[in-house]
Amino acid sequence: MSTPTILLIVFAISLIGAVMAYRRASTLAAAQATQLHSRPVYHASYVACWATIPSLLLLAAWLITAPILISTDIRAKIPEETLAQSELTEGLAYGIVESLGSGLRVLPADERETVTDQTPVKDLSALLRKRGVPVASAGADWMVPLAVELNALQVISRWVMTIAVIVLAGFGAGWGYKKIAPRLRARNSVEGVVRGALIAASSIAILTTIGIVFSMLFETVDFFSRISPAEFFFGTVWEPRFSAAGSTGSAGSFGFIPLLAGTLYIGAVAMLIAVPIGLFAAIYMAEYAKNRSRSVVKPLLEVLAGIPTIVYGFFALVTVGPFLRDLSTEINGLVTGNYSSFIQAQSVLTAGLVMAIMLIPFVSSLSDDIITSVPRSLRDGSLGLGATRSETIKKVVLPAALPGIVSALLLTASRAIGETMIVVLAAGVAANLTLDPFQPMTTITVKIVAQLTGDLEFDSPQTLVAFALGMTLFVITLCLNIYALYIVRKYKEQYE
Amino acid sequence: AGKQIHVAGSSTVLPYAQIVAENFGETFPDYQTPIIESGGSSAGLKQFCQGVGPDTIDVADASRSIRESEIEACAANGVTDISEVKFGYDGIVFASSASGPSFALDPAKIFGAMAAKVVKDGKVVANPNTSWKDVDASLPDQQITAFIPASNHGTREVFEEKVLAAGCEESGAKKAFMASGMDEKQAKDACIAVRTDGSISEISGDYTETLARIEANKKAVGVFGLAFYEQNEDKLKVATIDGITPSAATIANGKYPVSRPLYFYVKRAHLGVVPGLKDYVNFFLSEQMTGEGSPTVDYGLVPLPNDERAKQISDFEKGVELGSKS
């Protein structure tokens, strides 16, 4: 039986169980004077949980382990000598066996019966090709019996699994049903399950972190075994070079400082522009705007968050950068009489400005929701004292909304740090170390992408540095976040 | 792998691979059109060397040859039978805005304009040239602004070796460097070091980005692939090198000096397993795909001479593997 069918049956069983449990609980409630601990609905869910959870766990476990077991079994039967004679590795040979096996399943029953251990692979291939199943030319006769066996094993495994899962579902339902009693704490159990699910959901964040660390760890260690950490962390020159064929003397320098500086600088400029605009927009929408205009403006601003960043990048490259450059030329000309630009077309300012546009909705929409949910009584309290609207907002509403707004700002800052395309096109890729916002700079993320997707040698320091950069950025933002948590805790205010 | 050919690698090769794949799908309706991933030679080869089996890719495109250490890494994962296939050249040209003056360059002039250190009056100094005219009187009096590929690009390697290093040698700067007390290695490094005073910008993206930058700054000179230039001839004006105008013909006959070979690597272990893989490679190397007048050449590929293409075909047929070649 196919997995969806099994799922369907399990759900059917749990549904039946649930309905029966509901009836039973209801009659219990009616018959006995004692009150039910939990409502019949919970008894029903209780039984449904018993029916589904163990059986689905079994199903999942089976689906994961059975193929592994079967494949080790079949692989063990691959004749070593024959394999050695062919050009195939064990994995490839098994792949062919597998595709023959799955091809067998596609064949109609009468044709499948004609296939025996003795069928030469050529005949089988012909059969399969007629059904539109391509077969590798490297297939050999000895693979056919294995394919047949594999197929048989899979069929058996599936039948056993089907029966086991369905029986377990039925048993679970019965078990749950039997436990129904007036004092059964069905609600608590069901809520325990819900809670378990909630905990599982929040652990995904941790799993993701672990995953990220592990997907970068080995390469990072590899990198640091070639380039000394001191050189990386304290170097002020970023010039990795292209790893030339003989890699003679082209080790390059991997100074991290200019990238970090660029990241923080560009992020800061973007935040400096986006936060006031976003916050004021949010305040206006939440406090002043008519509901109607708000419901138009807000989604419009949200569109800014959804425009692909490459579009922003080209916007910066084609429009904003040259505009700022020409503007600076004019200004310089008017002030000093010397018509030369002091803002470069690619600059920290350009990148910050364009990135800020993208970030506006992060600040505005999230803050708007938070500000709106501050209770009216607080506003009334302040207005009733003769505060103006803006005073009310500044002194009462914003402080009350602060924890939420801080979260929104953190999220915004995070986006600013993680952005690539805009920086590449607006600020360039030159890793300068400068304080001048009119000069090009670049960020860690840009370099991660560049080093990872270039034509470099894949196990040279030039590529591996991407992992080191990613890891370092990860650790830095982690520290910043720990600090932010500490700050937020300190200033957390609860209103009511 | 699986039922479809899976290719990954260089974004320079991508347009050609796309054209071939599309035509392959149309010509061989039995096979599904191959999937061509883009992501750089590095990522492509890394995927390629991940191992053999249905979950790994079959072909890696590269705009450079595979490195020794990469071959080792491949071998460590069981990828030992690799065929290297060279299918053409990528011409690298210097071009400026169509509305500006034309440039007649040579490696020495480019070196003079772009190197971090140059020789002036016999002394090694930080590059003082601000206008092309300062470099050579024959060049237009225009501020030096150039967009060159960033160091993650294969093109950069070619640029450094065939332009900067050559120009360094030609102009005698290398000798002067060594005379000033640098050893061989330092001099070599100095030859390919690009000035960082802001007049030269690196581009880590594609040529579209370079083009956009040149449109925004009409005085700039940029480095492009020949194919890209040919598609945008109405916007760009190409510079001659040593008096030679780059074209498929001048590159193929070796007159134009700046070009690089393009490759793809085939996992031989997959040949019998992935349907159509062999046909794909042969189709790629066929006259109608990469020969004279083929769509890839229309697009800008510099084709291999016919005999060399024939050799690639026969090498592949014979199963000549990496390593066994040299």
Next chain:
Amino acid sequence: MSDATASGIASAAARSNRRDIGIKRRYAAERRFKAYGIIAIGIGLCFLAILLWSIISKGYTAFWQTEIRVPITFSEQILGTPEDALKSETKLMMANYPRIARDGLVKLLDIDPSNRKAVTAAGKLISSGTRVALRDIVLKDLSVIGTTQDVWLYASSELDSAMKGQYDLSVPENRRPISDQQLQFIAKLKADGAIAQRFNWGLFTFGASSRAETAGLGVAIIGSFYMMLIVLALALPIGVAASIYLEEFAPKNKFTDLIEVNINNLAAVPSIVFGLLGLAVFINWFGLPRSASLVGGLVLTLMTLPTIIIATRAALRAVPPSIRWAALGLGASKTQTVFHHVLPLAAPGILTGTIIGLAQALGETAPLLLIGMVAFVVNDPATPMDPATALPVQIYMWANEAERAFAERTSGAIIILLAFLAIMNLTAIFLRRRFERRW
């Protein structure tokens, strides 16, 4: 106390005079404050307008495609007789359809077939993608073989771009992709009414192609759709569940601090790193296929989660505790309290977070690069396990194409992406309206 009161009141009288002094200043502050708000919104909308204008003005032409009506002779010479075709399809499949198309055009333009240069120039006006179109006509109905029929064929991208005026025709002939002779052909076709701009359905249905005129977003739209479904189906429930746990249930201890810091940190992880994660975990470890929208969806889910969680938590936190007390005091369990009262009140904030998260996921390319979704995929994916691309990927790839015709398609694709986004936004506005209330 009455002393204090007396003095307090006395000074109060004095104070009440002073109070008037500030009022002008405070109103000015108020007006300024309000103006800042309007300016901020103005700036935002202004940027939006500029961006949209620049996209739409560049991209709207992509929705039209030039087609040529060509009298096609399905010659038996090239295709073989219908009887042959019944025996073996190979000849039909492999036949030189572009040649048939070119011959048709040559006839239409009255060119001397021996003038090779003119024939080639004419041939370049028709898309080389005609092979499939003509083959489909023949395969559908073998009886066309030997007849001549008028067929609308896609024009080549050069012709298309020329028709749309995207070439600078003032430059010398040898520096532009379209020659004077071809321009004459075009003029003649126009005069004959054999050329037309038709709505470009292909842009929505075709897969990737190296020819601009047959390149479409079909695969990308399906891929993006699958991925958004996966992200919505996973990220929203998981994100909301995680936020609920953290805000409402979790004891305040080191473990929850750890989760909290983790989530905030994940929001700052560059998206390409999620690609590394996807490659390592989903492809190399779980053995899921490369280039599949399933993997893309999972990676984007992980990437979107922090955004949704942070927004949801902020929204949950903004629900006043008295609501919770009211429900708890009635004997509602914590779960009931949360799901019946707190969550609906937090819904607008959750929706905002989801929208922003989805918008981000919808426009993301970098992580897809490493899991093989930045690829040339021609065949429509039937399931999320099949190779596919995504809208931003197609935009990214087209943006890097050299051919002029891809430039308008890039903008056209962005318009379609924004339309996708608009649909999502509209749904959210509708839902948000329903849930929003002030108290």
Next chain:
Amino acid sequence: MENMQATFNKGRAVQAAIPIKMTSRDVTVHYGQKQALNGITLDIPERQVTALIGPSGCGKSTYLRCLNRMNDTIDSAKVGGEIRLDGEDVYDSAIDVVELRARVGMVFQKPNPFPKSIYDNVAYGPKIHGLARNKDELDEIVHISLRKAGLYKEVHDRLDEPGTGLSGGQQQRLCIARAIAVSPEVILMDEPCSALDPIATATVEELIDELRENFTIVIVTHSMQQAARVSQLTAMFHLGDLAEVGPTEKMFSNPDDKRTQDYITGRFG
């Protein structure tokens, strides 16, 4: 229900033979550093009205919230001592808080209607506890509860409007209606009549009187008259201590404690 006698009297216990519904022994509450209750020992008799009086901030609400563990929801609050409902330890880990709160209902000091319709506000409790088999029964419960709380006449034609749009007193009566709709065994009322006019107050007092036949009621009030009118037992709190507890008549006529005397002979509210 065991007819548990007040075995632990300490001179303050209620007259014997009246069954005890809830007992508390040495209940202390800390809000962070600050101690709000310093060991309260009090028995709450079944089917009687117990009034808690005392100056503002003395801990009445805090004590009330201990009885159905609403203090659990305040992070900083720490509860010590022992509270029993029908002999079961309320703070026992085996106890089901939700069930406890369903049995011991509460009306809060500040009216806190849900931002839902008036009908849904009242119907919510019966719905989650499954007290109605169908819509008609639910309607009936809602109507009866609203009527008992004296709100029905004012709102019967706008049951669909939000509960937050009501006047202060109406909101408070809505909360009362909501609490009695789930018919708990014990009802805790924190100043239920403070926002009510005399007529509504009378209605609520009548309701309390009526409820007393079947339910146990604990009421916090600032009105001595109200305490005198509705309660059988009165407990006087002072600065976190239980100053005195005794039958209402005695408390108001002849209090033992000096503080009680001072308080109830103060000007009346």
Next chain:
Amino acid sequence: MENMQATFNKGRAVQAAIPIKMTSRDVTVHYGQKQALNGITLDIPERQVTALIGPSGCGKSTYLRCLNRMNDTIDSAKVGGEIRLDGEDVYDSAIDVVELRARVGMVFQKPNPFPKSIYDNVAYGPKIHGLARNKDELDEIVHISLRKAGLYKEVHDRLDEPGTGLSGGQQQRLCIARAIAVSPEVILMDEPCSALDPIATATVEELIDELRENFTIVIVTHSMQQAARVSQLTAMFHLGDLAEVGPTEKMFSNPDDKRTQDYITGRFG
């Protein structure tokens, strides 16, 4: 302040010769469709306490909120008629709402302290109005206001703690302190004592008595005794109408209106 006479008496005006601070003529309020006030005409005498009484939901709070235009903040509320403060039309577009509210202060029915420290809660008003030249003056204002509201003793050692952590009654007193800290000319109090114990109530009543010397006070109360004790003029509302208005003694001894009679002879709260 012009000593404006009640020129528009309609048989309900206050005894002559007492200057009128605020007048209202035919004030109507609609909440969306629902009419909450059906034309209230009432004069509020200067330096006197006017009590508004009436059953819950009759529109007392609504009327009070009209006087300092707090109804502006409710989207659905529409106010008609005319209200004058010292002869100036309060709803005139030329009038300055902020100044108006600074002159006509308000204490709300539900205590709503800001999520700030106790000190900041009280200091907020004086700060925004610039009533204190320096920190010392501000401290003084805060201390005096807290003392007047009878809260100082309880909170003087924790002025830095959040106002939301106070007990219900404490919060209400905090809100009173906050309102008087800006020393408005008119103080509107919506059931200021409903959450207060008798002692605190007495403090507030004393305060009202004291404030009356300099300020005009309008107070909503459900306690007839309170109305009788503190007010000089009493207005009785009923279902959005002004049932009767008159000097307090007369109202409580010999009301003209049948509804008033019924109401005040009901059981007292």
